[in-house]
Amino acid sequence: MNPFATIEDLGAELREKKFSSVELTSFHLDRLERHGPSLGAVVTITRERALREAAQADLDIAAGNIANRPLLGIPYGAKDLLATKGIPTSWGAEPYRNQIFDFDATVIERLSKAGAVLVAKLAMVELAGGFGYNNADASFTGPGRTPWNREFWSGGSSSGPGAAVAAGLVPFAIGSETSGSIITPAAFSGITGLRPTYGAISRHGAMALSWTLDKIGPMARTAADCNTIYQVLYGEDEKDPTTFGVFEAGKARWLASKAHAGNRRPLRIAIARGTHEKVQPAVRENFFKSIDVLKSQGHTISEIDYPDLPYGATVSLIVDAEGASAFEDLIRDGRAKLLRAKADQTGGFAQAATLAIDYLRAQRVRAKIRKALLGVFANADLVAAPSRSTVAYPIGPDFSDVYKDFSSGPSIIASMNLLGAPGIAMPNGFGENGLPTSLQLNAAPSNEVAMMNAAIHFQLATEHHSRMPVGFG
């Protein structure tokens, strides 16, 4: 079996009965046990549930119950902030290490219904980074390590999903993003990560860090795989009112996309001035090679002045206030001191001093930011940028002590998260220390279809997503 096979290939092989789901699942369970610890990627291996779900998938395949079930029998891992019935859900944090819910999160439910097989709860930065970690060692499982070079971080806060997908421990994983937690680990781990429109995928059963920013999304080998998973996950959920209406907005576009299946659609792609000038040289070089690919596919590229607004301060204030409220009990009773990272041990106490008037100001500024960014999308279908200004951070030193000469300029990640816009990160080459670099594309809210169309065709013309790290074959 090929641990780096795509969902599409694995699905075809399962339906052709080249191997069973139980065999495929056992293969990945073994890989998780063998490689998971050295990557800091795994919290809990869900062997019993996995083999039960795989056996059911094999029965469904044998009975021909396979129509419209592209994930049937495919193993996956879930970031350990998604509730799973009877299995610990630790939120990456010592104080919640033994927490057990008696229900599945909506995304887990939908994946089970689709026939996917949960093989592991994957590691994450404690509390999804909400208390201000400044070091890769910010989880009770230790730092997540990128399989391209284990002396470097796999990114956060979805550190386990990034490392596990990149090393072929799982064919896909579910991560989450408040402001960068899918895009960053996808970039540092050299995989593809999709941040959906805010509200497109239910957050019911997911740890809350920031109610107005949190999103759940797939992380996989390719954009096509992310697209497949997304179509299983997205849609309204009565348990998450933020999903209301997003489904309808996206539905027409998805239907339209089926009419365009296989066709490449020429799009207007904007590059924001300032986002590529001060990044690492290899990041910049690979970014413009990617832009050349997009140009060759008929897209129109233009450079724009990005609205000069306080994205960083605004997103920081919102996460500070909502995060302190979401974990108020942890702060009030002092258990925040049990967190792993030094910055996290005190960050929550500082955040709890945020004034209500400042939080409301941030949300009022956010409305202006949203209006300005929708203006950008009036003249462009996509905004492209390097996913990160550098390759992965080394494990050991604080983030603030490395890569001091580089910056991303206007923060596309923060601004797009404030907008609730979808984004995708895709590998686009390698830089320092053999580490991957990445391209991000972003679209207007509910315009995943344009973004995914461009992303899928970008990967049809490139092979970066097919590269495999050494030592994990």
Next chain:
Amino acid sequence: MSRTSRRTFAKVVAAGAVGLPLAAAETKSSPLASAMTAVVKSQSGKHLTPAELDRIGKDLEEYAPYLESLREFKLVNSDEPDFTFASLVRRW
């Protein structure tokens, strides 16, 4: 994205926006930071050692200029927050 990197970004933007040298913004003592540190001590002092309180004070000292830059952003009465209260809840 970590809180620190969010704040590092905010620091660069704010220094540019208000035209202040970054180093000056970092070293200038802020009444706002002192007040916030006092709030932390009042709310959570029983959980914190003097060294931890000192660290929080330094963190807030560094952050205050960026919070102040956000406070300087011009808003008028009609600028509503980016969320909406709904009196009618959609029924499933």
